[in-house]
Amino acid sequence: xxxxxxxxxxxxxxxxxxxxxHLATAVPAVLLGLLIALxxxxxxxxVRPLRGLLLGISNIMFTVPSLALFVLLLPITGLxxxxxxxxxxxxxxxxxxxxxxxxxxxxxxxxxxxxLAMGRGSLGTLVKVEFPLALPVIMAGVRVASVMTISLVxxxxxxxxxxxxxxxxxxxxxxxxxPVLAGVVLTLLLALAADAVLVVVQWLxxxxxxxxxxx
Amino acid sequence: MIRFESVTKRFANxxxxxxxxxxxxxxxxxxxxxxxxxxxKTTTLRMINRLVDPTSGTVSLGGRDVRELPxxxxxxxxxxxxxxxxxxxxxxxxxxxxxxxTLLGWGRRKARARAAELLEVVGLAAxxxxxxxxxxxxxQQQRVGVARALAAxxxxxxxxxxxxxVDPVVRTLLQDELIRLQAELRKTIVFVTHDIDxxxxxxxRIAIFRTGGHMVQIAPPAELLARPADDFVAGxxxxxxxxxxxSLISLQDVPYEPIAAVRTTDTAAQARxxxxxxxxxxxxxxxxxxxxxxVHALDGSDSxxxxxxxxxxxxxxADSLLSALNETVSSPTxxxxxxxxxxxxxxASRDDVVHAHQRSLA
Numbered sequence: 001x002x003x004x005x006x007x008x009x010x011x012x013x014x015x016x017x018x019x020x021x022h023l024a025t026a027v028p029a030v031l032l033g034l035l036i037a038l039x040x041x042x043x044x045x046x047v048r049p050l051r052g053l054l055l056g057i058s059n060i061m062f063t064v065p066s067l068a069l070f071v072l073l074l075p076i077t078g079l080x081x082x083x084x085x086x087x088x089x090x091x092x093x094x095x096x097x098x099x100x101x102x103x104x105x106x107x108x109x110x111x112x113x114x115x116l117a118m119g120r121g122s123l124g125t126l127v128k129v130e131f132p133l134a135l136p137v138i139m140a141g142v143r144v145a146s147v148m149t150i151s152l153v154x155x156x157x158x159x160x161x162x163x164x165x166x167x168x169x170x171x172x173x174x175x176x177x178x179p180v181l182a183g184v185v186l187t188l189l190l191a192l193a194a195d196a197v198l199v200v201v202q203w204l205x206x207x208x209x210x211x212x213x214x215x
Numbered sequence: 216m217i218r219f220e221s222v223t224k225r226f227a228n229x230x231x232x233x234x235x236x237x238x239x240x241x242x243x244x245x246x247x248x249x250x251x252x253x254x255x256k257t258t259t260l261r262m263i264n265r266l267v268d269p270t271s272g273t274v275s276l277g278g279r280d281v282r283e284l285p286x287x288x289x290x291x292x293x294x295x296x297x298x299x300x301x302x303x304x305x306x307x308x309x310x311x312x313x314x315x316x317t318l319l320g321w322g323r324r325k326a327r328a329r330a331a332e333l334l335e336v337v338g339l340a341a342x343x344x345x346x347x348x349x350x351x352x353x354x355q356q357q358r359v360g361v362a363r364a365l366a367a368x369x370x371x372x373x374x375x376x377x378x379x380x381v382d383p384v385v386r387t388l389l390q391d392e393l394i395r396l397q398a399e400l401r402k403t404i405v406f407v408t409h410d411i412d413x414x415x416x417x418x419x420r421i422a423i424f425r426t427g428g429h430m431v432q433i434a435p436p437a438e439l440l441a442r443p444a445d446d447f448v449a450g451x452x453x454x455x456x457x458x459x460x461x462s463l464i465s466l467q468d469v470p471y472e473p474i475a476a477v478r479t480t481d482t483a484a485q486a487r488x489x490x491x492x493x494x495x496x497x498x499x500x501x502x503x504x505x506x507x508x509x510v511h512a513l514d515g516s517d518s519x520x521x522x523x524x525x526x527x528x529x530x531x532x533a534d535s536l537l538s539a540l541n542e543t544v545s546s547p548t549x550x551x552x553x554x555x556x557x558x559x560x561x562x563a564s565r566d567d568v569v570h571a572h573q574r575s576l577a
Contacts, residue, residue, distance in 0.1 A: 110299060113301060114302070116290070117290055119292075119315060119318050120314075129303060208347045211347050
């Protein structure tokens with residue numbers, strides 16, 4: 001198996017375009033997943049009987065094969081990027097929902113009680129106290145979901161929105177390994193970069209954790 | 216000020232936390248609720264700021280049913296301190312203290328200025344304001360908790376075992392601070408503890424609860440200790456009930472006499488010359504009692520500085536008869552050493568004088 005370096009240099013523009021296309025599917029999928037997971041997690045956290053149900057559903061949806069999921073979505077959203085995003089969003093939920101619930105669980109009851117007792121409402125307490133304190137656990141979920149989504153985007157090649165994944169189909173059809181290897185490396189780099197960005201975001205959002213113990 | 220009228224709280228699981236409670240808490244004083252765990256004292260406290268709503272009966276504050284106001288608004292007018300402070304780990308100390316003023320819409324600047332002022336009131340250094348709670352010691356966190364409760368200057372303060380999680384030395388310190396603050400602020404304080412000694416130290420009145428949510432007796436500490444309503448109360452007050460009563464009596468009226476003392480900088484020869492018996496009181500150069508010197512153990516040494524001193528605790532007029540009694544028992548001479556407010560030696564009370572004073576009260 002030989003790599004044709006020449007191909008890489010003549011296709012940098014394509015590679016960049018595919019990478020951006022990849023992100024255009026992956027980023028909305030994770031954000032949408034978060035948007036759905038946060039309120040659901042609050043419900044699962046507050047209403048004990050619903051917790052098992054919601055987590056169970058997200059688990060089951062995760063086991064639906066991606067191809068089948070896209071096929072199921074096609075009649076609703078057609079051959080669009082929306083289909084790709086919607087499908088991937090479903091998979092992010094399993095991690096995001098579980099981590100957000102666990103994050104909320106990790107907030108000490110005394111702190112929540114103190115917030116309510118100071119005269120902050122239930123919603124204010126959620127936004128100003130519970131979510132910030134749950135952030136490290138939620139962010140751990142976002143990191144896993146992001147890496148997972150970035151690697152999963154390729155499967156949307158079936159419907160033409162595979163981003164870097166297009167390289168795999170291309171290389172496979174032509175029995176030409178260079179694009180495949182380039183795609184693998186690109187996906188890997190993209191996942192690492194996304195993870196690094198999220199680490200920085202988390203670092204910036206949690207100044208209290210950076211401060212050492214008793215000074 | 217705070218009034219409970221036939222208040223009962225039954226929880227969903229069927230337990231009765233508070234059973235038909237009717238009581239009024241002293242305005243401008245500290246009422247301590249004591250009892251073993253599960254006796255309903257915390258539930259009682261939490262019904263005042265509506266963290267718990269009663270099953271029946273009414274709780275009123277300043278003549279108004281607490282249910283008249285929206286819960287959040289009510290709570291902003293009531294200070295609340297809990298065990299381990301319950302501080303917001305993700306906010307700086309200053310922001311923690313500024314919580315209620317911010318909620319009341321004071322504006323960031325004014326709220327922070329007030330928070331900075333309160334740091335000083337509770338005895339914390341200004342620079343600790345920029346720290347996060349986990350960077351402070353347990354005692355300091357508890358002070359921040361008190362400061363946070365006082366921030367909007369509420370007339371009522373609810374304290375739920377606020378000093379339960381700190382070591383005994385720090386606890387005593389925090390109790391002293393609370394007494395000092397209260398002398399100045401005259402808040403209406405409801406304080407929950409399971410520590411009867413803490414109750415006796417802090418309470419203007421003590422309410423004793425027993426399992427099942429019954430309040431058995433409410434009385435000033437001295438009255439409670441002298442005349443417990445029943446065996447349960449007597450049992451709860453403990454075997455040292457009499458001694459606890461002595462802890463409420465100050466030394467103000469206990470006479471003292473001058474006592475010979477040497478300075479720790481003096482020579483062994485001077486000490487021997489001064490001594491009338493085996494033991495001699497040594498004071499530091501600034502006149503504060505340093506310890507009891509065993510003159511017999513001075514053999515061979517030139518100065519007192521090297522000699523091991525038996526510890527002594529100088530008592531001020533504000534200290535209790537109980538601590539004087541303790542000193543007479545633990546000092547080798549049976550003397551309770553007396554000092555002025557600055558800690559400088561003024562004299563000593565002999566054990567028979569202390570005992571005589573105690574008997575004269577009975």
